[in-house]
Amino acid sequence: MNLHAVAQEIKERLDPLFTERVFIGAPDSVTPACFVIPLPEAVDFDATYRRGADSVTGWEMLAIVSKVTDRNLFERVAAYCAGNGASSVKQALESASYDSCDSVVVTRVETDTVTWQGTDFQGAMFMIDVFGAGSTA
């Protein structure tokens, strides 16, 4: 399972929600709403015998939704955090199959403010579990 290939497929599924502002790795600048896919903290190898499967648990990905002064902030964040709907991150990531891995599950989302280059934004941190083949890149 190749992390970049997984991130690429996640980007493809989220680009429509964030008008193509989905970044693999840190962006040079932030224009909300956008979504940032950083490297995960860890990959757990050998979920099954003979390199059958690997997994990533709690891969944190950040939606930067709007400036904290946005009057519509609550509504915008709620749409991305919803379990389903046109802007639902969970629905977008779980509704399709993947070539780079077997399973992508959004397990949790936490909201908090994010400071990026001195500006405060409202963010939503999604925790994602990924499960896939171990023996192939």
Place this chain on the structure above:
Amino acid sequence: MTFVHGKSTYISLNAKDLSPFTTTSQIEKTADSHDVTTYGKNAHVFRGGLLGGTGSMSGIYDTSTSAGPRATIEPLVGSNVSLIRRTEGTGTGLPQQTVDVLVTKYTETNPVADMITWSADLQLSDVITTTTQT
């Protein structure tokens, strides 16, 4: 003397390699115990009898309709097939156990917050043949 990690374990059932879907397995070898205590003894005396045993294996469910655990094991419930287990992995000089088994149980478990898992219970039938891989 070397300790061995379990991640390289090979296990197959009915000639189908189930290693990529398996997270744990065991073979338990047993023997009948016959009490041959006679007068004059202060403690029980036993002698061994027929060998027997059980096996089990379990892992993570896969959707494959040809090679996955459901495709391979579910149809075998109630049938005798060959189990091959390489405890130290595959390689020349490493041990291999081959035994005929009766598949007595196949279970799928679906938790709401985790991967679907499967398990199988096996009844050993006849002796375990232990060989060295070539």
